[in-house]
Ligand SMILES: Cc1cc2nc3c(=O)[nH]c(=O)nc-3n(C[C@H](O)[C@H](O)[C@H](O)COP(=O)(O)OP(=O)(O)OC[C@H]3O[C@@H](n4cnc5c(N)ncnc54)[C@H](O)[C@@H]3O)c2cc1C
């Protein structure tokens with residue numbers, strides 16, 4: 001796999017002498033001088049025979065190279081919205097190396113009043129300019145835009161999708177060769193369904209030849225504006241890959257009603273599924289004690305490691321998802337007050353400053369604050385500066401679970417107070433069985449979101465670690481709490497409901513479900529470190545708290561996806577040495593979403609969306625190498641390679 005350079009250089013806002021948006025970097029215009037919207041219609045929609053080709057489809061996927069101003073997207077959206085025979089779900093996936101900043105996009109979109117209401121919706125959810133994939137939903141999630149902010153050569157090999165239509169819209173081939181190289185066209189062909197159509201404004205011989213070599217039957221037709229010709233074609237591969245089968249009945253059993261199970265259930269319900277959700281706890285989320293609150297913020301590393309990349313996608317997706325829940329009327333107990341990650345010693349500070357600079361993060365995502373500025377935000381004295389995440393904050397997970405239950409509505413049938421003792425396959429169905437052998441529920445798909453209990457029901461060739469954690473509820477009157485979340489050796493939240501949540505311990509090998517005095521004492525010590533000048537008048541013996549058990553994989557990444565068939569893999573272990581994860585034997589219809597470790601809030605929404613996309617064979621919301629890094633089959637592969645399976 002290619003190295004992944006995630007630094008994003010935004011596009012400059014410029015115009016040529018005709019007033020057409022223009023790129024000084026590439027020396028070309030963004031669209032025909034005649035009309036961007038009319039060009040989008042003629043070249044890309046008509047060129048791909050849309051809307052006819054998407055009529056009555058369940059899912060239709062368009063892949064675009066070069067998002068630019070998003071005019072092709074807006075024209076496609078408008079066409080789809082106005083089409084009574086539109087497909088049920090439209091996925092639009094677009095790759096862009098130099099996205100515009102939101103303010104520039106707003107200025108540009110103002111030039112195309114015909115798109116005004118749609119453009120405003122796009123601007124409202126436009127992501128910060130950070131590398132990676134960004135999934136945005138519109139039209140009650142029937143239209144999904146997945147933006148890959150990256151160089152096309154890095155992004156396209158990482159896409160996991162099957163395209164029905166392709167828009168080739170780089171700048172002119174002679175000025176922007178990377179967007180038209182034979183290698184890229186081959187890669188695009190690999191992502192195309194047999195019969196997928198392709199269209200481009202260019203009629204250059206290099207493009208035509210490249211497309212033909214990649215397996216497209218191409219023809220010239222009348223171009224738009226000053227262009228006499230354009231190209232359109234369809235994919236006619238010599239060896240078509242078998243089409244992925246769509247699930248038959250859309251009914252799943254989900255085990256575990258924590259934030260993992262609730263998110264998976266809600267994402268599937270959005271796609272028309274019915275869910276039986278089984279939870280050992282007796283109380284539904286609306287009645288469960290809900291004082292516990294967790295923190296969310298991005299993870300940053302100098303080499304932009306897999307954890308940083310995947311959790312960045314998760315963090316941004318979660319924020320959009322929660323805002324959408326709130327906008328649709330669900331109640332969430334949360335605050336985006338911002339998180340300051342205190343860095344301590346100078347070396348860590350230098351590393352963080354270098355990482356932020358190397359990746360060119362915009363200030364709305366992350367920036368370093370010196371002590372004075374940090375103290376002004378926090379409203380209290382600090383030991384030093386830190387990394388400021390203005391979009392971060394805290395959330396009560398139970399309120400999120402309750403909101404997702406409410407959003408799922410009647411399609412989600414919850415069974416509380418029932419522990420699944422065993423799962424079994426019977427014909428086409430997975431059964432969830434209680435200790436007395438009673439069948440609780442059965443469905444063709446079963447998702448294990450039961451955290452530390454998951455590997456008991458389905459092994460993954462790797463034990464997961466259970467790590468106890470205790471948080472403390474410090475009376476708000478006993479200290480001057482910060483106005484923002486402070487994170488460092490532990491974390492402290494602003495005061496709310498008369499208390500300050502502070503945590504948390506990491507107690508390996510301790511399975512006491514009750515708070516311990518020692519845990520409160522160590523949380524108070526963490527608090528004193530975070531707030532060096534605060535006088536904390538709390539007694540560890542008097543304060544209350546809560547205990548939970550994290551579930552962690554050795555690589556600190558979640559497990560999301562189809563479960564491996566460990567026994568079948570062991571039988572074929574010699575042949576597994578050099579193969580891809582995709583070839584690993586799997587347990588039909590059995591999936592998991594677990595091991596979120598200390599980042600459940602950041603992972604849950606994206607993991608739910610990833611799993612639902614995998615089950616439905618829709619484009620994945622994150623890069624293929626990241627999906628592989630989260631694949632529950634990764635340990636089997638590792639062991640097969642090492643010869644230890
Ligand atoms: C002290 C502490 C502090 C934390 N702080 C943060 C933080 O600040 N930010 C953050 O993002 N994350 C934090 N975390 C981590 C976060 O809480 C977890 O990542 C998250 O709760 C995992 O969610 P989950 O749904 O996978 O698991 P859980 O919340 O454990 O849910 C699993 C559910 O499955 C049910 N279940 C298990 N087995 C069965 C069965 N056989 N049948 C039926 N039901 C079953 C359980 O009852 C449980 O309700 C913290 C964790 C702890 C312990």
Ligand SMILES: C[S@@+](CC[C@H](N)C(=O)[O-])C[C@H]1O[C@@H](n2cnc3c(N)ncnc32)[C@H](O)[C@@H]1O
Nearest residue numbers: 066067068069070071072097151152169170171
């Ligand atoms: C003609 S414009 C696209 C116009 C756009 N489709 C629209 O509807 O507004 C070409 C786009 O390709 C992008 N681009 C150029 N080289 C790229 C590369 N190597 N990888 C990804 N995007 C690239 C440019 O930044 C530019 O936004």
